[in-house]
Amino acid sequence: MRHLLISLVCVLSAATGWALDFGPAGETNLKGLDEIAVVINEETITRRQLAKELAVERRMLPKGINLPEGEINEQLTERVIMNHLLKQMEQRGDFSASTEEIDRAVAMVAQQNGLDKAQLLRRVRRDTGLDEAAFRAQMASNIVQDKLKQALIGRNINISPATIETQIAQITRLNETTLYLQDLLLPIPEGSADERGPAVKETIRQVSEALNEHNDDLAQVAQVVPKAKFVDLGAVNIAQVPPRFAEAVSRLSSGEVLSTPVVDQDGMHFLKVRAKQSQSGQAVVDQANVAHILLRAQGKEDFIAQQRIAEQLVSQLQQGADFAEVARRYSQDPTSAVRGGELGWVGADEMVPEFAQAMLQVPLGEITAPVQTPYGWHILKVNDRRQVDRSDDVLRARIRESLYNKYLEDAWQQRLIQLRQQAYVEIR
Known part of the structure; x- marks a missing residue:
């Protein structure tokens, strides 16, 4: 002994x-x-x-x-x-995970993997060496961290309608949507900026009243509003439209008119979308069925160290190591790690640009070199790709959720960096 x-x-x-x-x-x-x-x-x-x-x-x-x-x-x-710093933060905030919450989290992970609880625990022990108590402790830690994020950061995140519209405009431009546009053009009033203000407001009021009276028919409005000129622009490829105009009209549905004009050197443009159509006749978004391995990093030195580890993992995968097993053992994205790194179907608009570009370019079934994002280093494997139709309402909801999660994670990583910088740490 x-x-x-x-x-x-x-x-x-x-x-x-x-x-x-x-x-x-x-x-x-x-x-x-x-x-x-x-x-x-x-x-x-x-x-x-x-x-x-x-x-x-x-x-x-x-x-x-x-x-x-x-x-x-x-x-x-x-x-x-x-x-330890995270645990101290949890204790100060009196955050904890109840037995019921942990049970639900374990059950959800088991369901997502098509396993019962016993099968899940056997797989976790085999792949990570964690027994049931340690695995439940890991689930509890994930739950508490989510609560911390929401309490300390989530309530301060506000996704403005303008931000969502900008994203929609970018997607629309990428899909080369064709808009059938009409334009009601009015000259900019003369005088200084201060002098023009009241005249511009009066013009907008007149146009608004005329639109109400004539059911948004710009040709008829042009006949009753002084100095107004009606132009039927016909089919316009939005990818070739100046960004200010594209962002303004991309949020309009067919038949709608801008309530606030877009101003350029020609004058004030009250644009109407008579119809809109993408190349395929739908609002399509690229999606990929992708798995990833994430090595989180904070600060320049950590990024360099994690890159070297990521490169060694890629080497192991290229030599025949099983992607799912490597992901379960080493990925620092706990939600997907237990599923062998599987994220399922994700849209290019939901991911950070570096991740989205890699998942749309890598050949199916092959492994990417380490991809750097603000979260660390990713190794991607794409199983399949497709294009999907999205209505405006669904698209807006997905964009809002995606932006919220991105802002939350970015702010949380910054919070962790500050937590480490402000802590008193003495290594003896």
Whole structure:
């Protein structure tokens, strides 16, 4: 038993990089393990505790990783520090996950994978080494982090209608939608900006009244509003329209007129969309059935270190490693990791540009080189691609949700960086 204890202590010493003092009789100075190793704000971590946590983090590293040992230890220590800072934040906010919430999360993951609870737990143990208690603790941590995000950041995120319309305009332009436009053109009143203001308001009022009286018929409105000129622009490819005009008319449905004119050197344009149609006759969006492995990164040095790990994972995959197994073991996106990295069908408009570009260009079934996004490094595998029709209401809802999640994640990563920078950390 004594020899087993000495072997265990040696393993812990190797994990932390600290030497242990063996007495002349081969007895270990176990008191050293209870000395303080790290101070994080008002919390202290012993060498014994740190070694245990470093060993857990080390098991999550890719096999055969080829990085200097000192660099690995530094990176793993940073992960342990961030774990404790997050736990402190949770405790200050009195956030927790109830047994019912954890049960629902586990059941949802099992359902998404077509497994019952027992099958899921067996797979998790096989792929990650986590027993049921550890897996439930991981689910609880994810739930609490979501609550933290919503409480500290989510309530301050506001997706304005203008932001959504800008996104719709970009999608419309990418799909080369054809608009059938009519234009009611009025000259800009003469005089200074201050002098023109009242005249512009009066013109808009006159046009608005005439539109109501003549059911938005611009040709008839042009006959009753002084100096108005009606122009039927016919079919216009929106990809060739100046961005200001494209953004203004892309939010209009067929038959609608702009309530506020677009102004250029020709005058004030009250545009009407008589009809709209994409090349295929539908509002189509590119989607991909994609799986990914995410290695999160914070700060320049962490990005460099994670890139090297990502490159080694790509090498393993190219040599025949199973993508799903690698994702379950190493991906730091917990929601998709347990499904072997599968994200399912996602739209190009839902993802950050770097991710979207990669998923639309990589050949089906092949593995991408590491793709850098604000969240870290992604390795993508695309199973299939398609184009889907989206109505305006569905499109707006998806864009709002996508933008909200993006802003939330961006703000959360910044919050974590600030949390680390402002923390008192002493490594002894």
